[in-house]
Amino acid sequence: MTSSPDQPQPLRDVVRALKEWVERTGAIWVEGQVIQLKRRAGSTLHFLTLRDKLADVSVTVTIDTVTLDAAGPITEGTLVAAYVKATLYPGNGSLSFACRDLRPSGEGRLLAHLEQRKRALQAEGLFNPDLKKRLPFLPRQIGLVTARESAAERDVVENVRRRWPAAVVVPRYAAMQGTQAAEQVAEAVRWCDAQPEVDVIIIARGGGSLEDLLPFSDEGLARTVFACRTPVVSAIGHETDTPILDLVADWRASTPTDAAKRVVPDAAEEARIIGVGLDRLRAAITQRVRSEQQGLDAVRSRPVLRDPSGAVVLASERVAELRGRLGRGVRQAVEREQVQLEANLLRVRSMSPRATLQRGYAILTTDDGRTVSSITDVEPDETIIARLIDGDIAAAVIDVEPHEHDHDKEHA
Known part of the structure; x- marks a missing residue:
């Protein structure tokens, strides 16, 4: 295709030729990080923006709903492998890629697998909040599953003893990362659960990368913890991602130190609370006694209690008054009847045969x-x-x- 300032090629022909040339390329797997995801409501076509992990290169990728949903949980920041084919839109001459398959890559792949496992266990009810066991207020013994001489062990033991010196910590050591970690931790949990004196179990580790924490998303470990009769506290110490252990445990602590604070009360704080309660109780009793004394004094100050015979005297005077009134009333009634009787006698006598x-x-x-x-x-x-x-x-x-x-x- 030749061109010159006097004989330029039509833009449409150039764009059409470029489109034909671009679309002759085949599909290819590429790796990139999702930096933007636009799901269009009501549409079957969505847009991804992928960026190279190292270079400042980004492209727009179109993807249909079926392919996007099949990839699992894809969010901004996820590293993915995309099977794409280049295309050029003649309307604006922009280069785009159509994604025919999408899979999480690296940590993204692990997260996708973990998400699928979480959904399966959740469907079985292993994360049901109603099945969580309450932590004891003051456990007799605390089972601690952790690595030997680890910082997590030191944090739990020191904080437990500082908060409640009489508390007994029973350690059970296990590998906290690696291929044997999940089974060793599960075995240690089962041992602690079998001890009658152990009232709570702490699984403690001082954080780590996603790969380091994979044993704590093991399905076998999750089922072991779910089956425990003893309350289990997860203290993995990782805030970015949530291992499955955090979801199935009866309580999730952010750190081993936080776990120690959850399982035993603070003796000093409890003593302070008891002291405050005693002070309030004493004040309430004192106030009640004072109130009752005031009531008693008020009752004792009444005239009838100052001089108990006063009521008898008043009653006697009242009886005497009533007796006088009764006597006068009787005499007056008798006198009236006497007068009436004499008058009647006079009338009777005046009418008698003798008269x-x-x-x-x-x-x-x-x-x-x-x-x-x-x-x-x-x-x-x-x-x-x-x-x-x-x-x-x-x-x-x-x-x-x-x-x-x-x-x-x-x-x-």
Whole structure:
């Protein structure tokens, strides 16, 4: 393809020719670090930006959803191996790569495997928070699984003795890295779990690289810790990545020192808390006694308690007053009844036959005792009895004459 200032080639032809030349290259595996990942919601095509580990070289890579998801957990900063094919977009002349396969590389590969293992164990329930055992407040013995004469052992022992001097640490040594580490640590954990006096187990190591900590993501070790009857504390001392042991243990400590603080209380702090509690208890008791004494004094100051006989005197005076009122009431009632009785007697006496006789009247009866109240009750020559105030008079009826005015009234 020839060109000159007088006969330049069309840009479209140049870009098309470059596209054909670029796309004649085959696919190739390349290594790079993911520095940017753009997932487009609702789209099946996403974008990665890969950068060389050493040189300042970066390219854009397109990848579909299936390939990206199959690669496992890919995040920014992950080192990957990508199977890519170069392509050129004619619209803007930009060079891009289409990714046909993507796999974590180096630590990324290890992390991907660990992530898959974590998901499997989590699905089985080994990380279930509801199954975590509580740490004892004051363990009788502390099982310590660590390397012999390691800094982690020294940190745990010294901090435990400083916080609670009477605490007993039972060490069980094992390799803390290498191919035999996982099995030795698991064996040491099983031994500690079999001791009846061991109330808590600490697995301690002073951190390390991802490769150094791989034994603590071993599936066999995880299942051993999960099966323990004794609470297990993971004190691996690595903050960047989380070994599986941290997830399956009953408690995760950031460092061996932190583990010692978790398993035993601080004697000085506990003494201070007890002292504060005793002071508060004494103050509460003193205040209660003072309050009750004030109440007792108030009760004792009442007149009835100062002079108990005062109530009796008041009651006696009240009884005497009521008795006087009752006596006066009875006398007045008797006097009223006496007056009324005398008046009634006078009326009765004034109406009695004796009073009538005393006025000169007489009561007439026949010989057989029948009262004579009319002239029709007797006949001439019949004997009648006249009863006077001082005796009886027997008389004979000579004649019977009716009163004229009575006779006239009958005929009126």
